Amino acid sequence: MTFIWSEISFLSLWYERAHPTLRQQLKELVSSGRLEIATGGWVMTDEANVHLYAMLDQLIEGHQWLSNVLGVQPVSGWSVDPFGHGAAVPYLLQESGVKATVVQRIHYAWKQWLAEQQLGDFQWRQVWDSAGDNDILCHNRPYDIYSIKHSCGPHPQICLGYDFRKVPGEYTEYTIKSVPIDDHNVKKKAELLLEQYGRTGSLYPHNVVLVPIGDDFRYDHASEWDQQYSSYHRLLTHINSDPKYHATIQFGTLKDYFAEVQNRMRDYPSLQGDFFVYSDIFSEGRPAYWSGYFTTRPYWKVLDRQLEASLRSAEILYTWAYAWAVQEGQARVVQLLEKDYEKLVRARRNLALFQHHDAITGTSKAYVMHDYAIKLHEGLHDTLALAGEAAEALLLTRAAMAALDHRAAPLHHLHPDFERSTYERLPRKLPLAIPRDQPRLIVMFNSLGQRRYEVVKVLVSSLDIRVTEEHGHEVPIQINPVWNDTGNGMAILSSQFELLFVADLPALSVITYSIHHTSRSTTDLRASVYSNNYAPAPDQNYSPPFETRDVLPGDIQLESDHLKLLFDGTTGMLRSITDKVTGRVTQTAVRYAAYPSAQFKSGAYLFKPDPNSREPEEDVLAGAKPRLFIHSGPVASELSVMFGSVLMHTTRILHVVHQPLASAIYMENVFNLGARYNSTETPGFPPHFRETEMFMRIMTDIDNGAEPTLYTDQSGLNMQKRVRVQRIGIQGNYFPITSAAMIEDNGPGRRLTLLTDHAAGAAAWQQGWLEVMVERRTFYDDARGMGEGVTDQKRTVGRYWLLVEDTQGPEPVARLSLAAHHLANDLNYPTTQLINEGLDADQLNSAAHLITRPLPCTLHLMTLRTLPEPQYPSLLPSRTTLMIIQNQSPSCTASASVSTCNGLGDSPFPGTELTLQ
The missing domain is CATH 1.20.1270.50 (Glycoside hydrolase family 38, central domain)
Incomplete structure (x- = not known):
């Protein structure tokens, strides 16, 4: 038999405790090809919420361990359980030396389309890569899930009969269905299995079928190894020995599968984009959209x-x-x-x-x-x-x-x-x-x-x-x-x-x-x-240290040399932004509301508003008495509004000349749906905040189309265009963001970009709207594996930059402006701030500089990492350093005046060449 292993976190734990004899046996299995290490990341990473740095770092950690301990480099990827698939993972896999990869959880309609077109194996191409230099061969598993029940063919009840695990004390659907293969049933069972394999093979032009034989928490009893092997060995021997079947079946790994496919095919269709939002249909026979986890916790x-x-x-x-x-x-x-x-x-x-x-x-x-x-x-x-x-x-x-x-x-x-x-x-x-x-x-x-x-x-x-x-x-x-x-x-x-x-x-x-x-x-x-x-x-x-004045009736205005902000005097929420340089006014009404959750259908994984609710969304701040606080001084002006202990929203502008800070608006939310419920403070919320999906919406006068277009980042790697599909509801139109979302006028006009310091879901449900989910509290399980609701909310701080820029119109490939990139970097990688305790001021130099000149404006130092000593990868540093630099290629159509950056074209490392990845 042959096997694959994916997550190095668990393998390393086993290896550290394993007897030297077992360690050597593992190395022999790997070198012989009977055990293939697939992907080789520290974990099988999520692909919606993970930012590029962490996604890359866990891959480096896994690959370093494999290189130092087992001496192998993965060539196949295995990403079958993330709830939707983004474009960043295949890009990083290709850059790391992986030649081909497997995905599983994509929208059921995508699976149907790929099967109808026989496109189950395709080249995944990045949206900015017209030449295909960064393509990776990708195999889509054609059925719902990776278990044996769903792997042999299109009929799960038949496939159940080919799971031969029989562990004493277990009583499951497969123990009912399956019987061991013997001389009496091998012919019948082989032909039934071959029919399923044939149906699966018809979905691909090459007629090669990959059939995983495993599941979560399998092969944890020695008896299962023998049970699965003996029955499958009889089936394979029977089929391979009879020419009338015109079939050859063998144990193999991902590397073997892709090698056979490439023997039969040289040219593959290419697809661009990603596979969000994931939706299944097999649980209840109706679409269920996995867009809740973009924001959960x-x-x-x-x-x-x-x-x-x-x-x-x-x-x-x-x-x-x-x-x-x-x-x-x-x-x-x-x-x-x-x-x-x-x-x-x-x-x-x-x-x-x-x-x-x-x-x-x-x-x-x-x-x-x-x-x-x-x-x-x-x-x-x-x-x-x-x-x-x-x-x-x-x-x-x-x-x-x-x-x-x-x-x-x-x-x-x-x-x-x-x-x-x-x-x-x-x-x-x-x-x-x-x-x-x-x-x-x-x-x-x-x-x-x-x-x-x-x-x-x-x-x-x-x-x-x-x-x-x-x-x-x-x-x-x-x-x-x-x-x-x-x-x-x-x-x-x-x-x-x-x-x-x-x-x-x-x-x-x-x-x-x-x-x-x-x-x-x-x-x-x-x-x-x-x-x-x-x-x-x-x-x-x-005599108080500050003179506090009453907030006067009417709208409130904050102003700097670059911006003028108008706020609703009652709610304290932003209404409009005026660019004082151009005189352009952009309506930007900020509103907080919540979708009532559909019980048992909206939970940790899924998002679905309650279709039986009297209103599609709840005005959760209605009836509240907001407390307003305004501070204005030589450095910054800000307005904070408090709604009991549930929400405090702050908007700040800076009195600086430095770009892009001067033209950006800082926003901060402090929210807590785990707070003690007080109906007097926030009467608009349901009791105990139950079944509440709270969002912040920015309603603008930007014309982003009758079917509104939204752009969201893909793990900080690039931006992806999203066009609303109204018939699938708001739950199917929420998309993951890790750092940025933006909308812009269809022609020359304005772009509004929201930059965030953490992952969330975002949508553009109506023209001119941009909303981001803030918090979710659901008391009921959504039947996707967790077995409980989500009720452990805590007081959380979310930070944002809001940027309005002039733009010449949408580009063929959407990209953030240089200003937006720099603001996102500021949010993602804030200054490390330390205080001195115990040293005299004259014991410290006033400054230390790693480089003499800055990096070019578009280059971001992703990491500068001391690699481990190969003999002691968890204990000692080596004298080798890994440097990775990302080219954050900015938009050419958004206003360039909003960002200043010296150093463009200057190399801080004379005589050396930077490797861009």
């Missing part, structure tokens, strides 16, 4: 991206610091970093594990999701600590470094400026006390290959402060109030304040900013504050 999806960003920063800093320490002969630093390499590997694997198609999707039971989150939190803790160690090593002066060597001291003086004791708690900023005699240092690492301007927020305990950059020059700051809910209105704290300033960070640099105590008055640096719900001063003699 957003708290976990945010946590995933936080670890992704933290791991990437730690990888770059670690690689930089380790290479520098080796080159400079800093033995103590080398020793410390080598000791902690194990933590880096563990964080990689924790992130990689969560990319599994039942993890990041939110489609595992609550206790399993809890375990996943613990691993993500552990990774966050370790990578932040590693980033601090590496940054400290890079900044220490020579005198301080000599003292470190002399004392054999650890590198433990740079820490995050927040605490997070468990994964269930949101990060809490720590207030910094500013001594009078020396400044507090803020250390920031820009992991991007381009110069960036970052809005830095620091919690401080004093109003009497000023900030200087690494050269000692003072920078503009703003001081905002920190609010506290007293139960009788919101009160401003007198002991904590929010400091805002814009940091100018060169490409791939560690930069220090200093917060000083000052005797100057800072009154003009304090934000102007307006609210409709603030508590009065406790007594007349108390």
